[in-house]
Amino acid sequence: MIGRRIILAVQFLTRLPTPQVRDFREEDLTRSAAFHPLVGLLVGVLLVLPLWGLSQRPGLAAVLALTIWVWVTGALHLDGLADVADALGAAHRDPGRFLEVLKDPHTGAFGVVALVLQLILKLVLLAELVGSQWWFGIILVPAWARWGSLWWSRRLPPIQQAGMAERFSWQLGMGQVWAWAGLLALASIGAPPVAVALVLVPAIALYWRHRLGGISGDCLGASIEVLETLLILALVLASLIVPS
Numbered sequence: 001m002i003g004r005r006i007i008l009a010v011q012f013l014t015r016l017p018t019p020q021v022r023d024f025r026e027e028d029l030t031r032s033a034a035f036h037p038l039v040g041l042l043v044g045v046l047l048v049l050p051l052w053g054l055s056q057r058p059g060l061a062a063v064l065a066l067t068i069w070v071w072v073t074g075a076l077h078l079d080g081l082a083d084v085a086d087a088l089g090a091a092h093r094d095p096g097r098f099l100e101v102l103k104d105p106h107t108g109a110f111g112v113v114a115l116v117l118q119l120i121l122k123l124v125l126l127a128e129l130v131g132s133q134w135w136f137g138i139i140l141v142p143a144w145a146r147w148g149s150l151w152w153s154r155r156l157p158p159i160q161q162a163g164m165a166e167r168f169s170w171q172l173g174m175g176q177v178w179a180w181a182g183l184l185a186l187a188s189i190g191a192p193p194v195a196v197a198l199v200l201v202p203a204i205a206l207y208w209r210h211r212l213g214g215i216s217g218d219c220l221g222a223s224i225e226v227l228e229t230l231l232i233l234a235l236v237l238a239s240l241i242v243p244s
Contacts, residue, residue, distance in 0.1 A: 005032035006039075013039045013146070015074050034176045036150060037184065040143030043072055047138050051130050058130035065126050065138075066119065080221020081118060082111030087218075099159065102218055118225055125232040132239035137191030141231045144184055144197035145224040150177045151201050152208070152215050152223060159214040193238035194231050201227065 007018045009032040021028075047065050054061035070078065083102055089110035091098035107115075129135050154172050181198065188195040204223050208215045215223075 004028060006035045008032040009035040009039050010042070013076065014043065014072050016042075016072060031172075033150060033153070033172055036146040037143045037180045040141075040146035041139065043069070043142040044139035046072055047142070048136060051126070051135055051138060055131050055135075058127045061130045062123050062127035066123050069122070070119075077221035077224045078115060078118065080218040081225045082107050082115050083218040084222035085114035086111040098212060099216075102216065118229065121229050122232065125229065125236055128236045129232060129239075132236060133242065134191040134193060134235045134239055137188075137194050137235045138232065140184060140188055140191060140194045141228050141235075143187075144194055144201075144231060145227045147177070147180050147184055148197065148201040148204065148227050149220045149224055150180065152205055152220055155202075155205050156208055157214040158216065159212055159219075160216045191235065193234040196234050197227065197231060200230055 004021055005028055007021055008029050010016055010018050011021075012029065012032065013036060046068050050061045050064035050068065054064065086104070086108040087098045087101040089108070090101045126138075129138060150172060154174055154177055185195055185198065204227065205215075208219060208223070212219070
């Protein structure tokens with residue numbers, strides 16, 4: 001049963017090939033959310049390969065890492081970022097208008113700008129991370145971000161009925177969320193800057209509670225993208241401030 005849910009988590013979050021799951025049940029997909037941080041670790045391992053193998057060519061390493069990042073995740077969370085940027089740009093603090101724009105399948109100017117800026121930020125930060133003191137911390141960045149999605153799903157009410165945030169929240173216990181927090185915190189001893197996720201994740205939750213009163217599936221994706229960028233920034237800044 002655990003192996004089945006891990007496979008479903010990999011299928012949902014990545015483009016990686018997996019064995020076929022027979023007798024699919026929707027409750028298995030929702031319960032597979034407990035393994036999202038594990039999938040994040042898998043993504044992190046793929047990201048660290050070009051940073052390690054091409055440490056003498058930081059620009060090329062960053063381009064390859066970013067390409068892998070976008071491909072392996074199928075731009076899933078980038079899509080959420082674009083949708084949320086458009087909705088926030090048009091909502092003017094009106095949750096009803098926010099949801100209306102969020103349902104529009106077209107990408108507007110705010111969404112395009114958000115996508116471009118996000119990709120530029122990640123590219124530059126990855127290039128800066130190559131050869132730095134805590135470059136290997138990139139392994140934990142996607143895992144912490146997906147742990148964040150578990151926290152937000154569980155701690156914030158969904159603003160869309162039958163949406164992704166609602167689907168995951170009612171199938172996930174806080175015990176699982178705290179267990180992953182402990183495991184990732186232990187793993188972060190080697191790259192302590194990424195442990196700032198323990199502060200950033202609740203801070204992002206407070207933002208959504210104040211801004212919208214809850215969260216949606218697209219908000220989860222956008223928050224993952226923002227958190228990943230902030231964690232890479234933390235690694236880069238810490239490497240500049242703390243001598244190796």
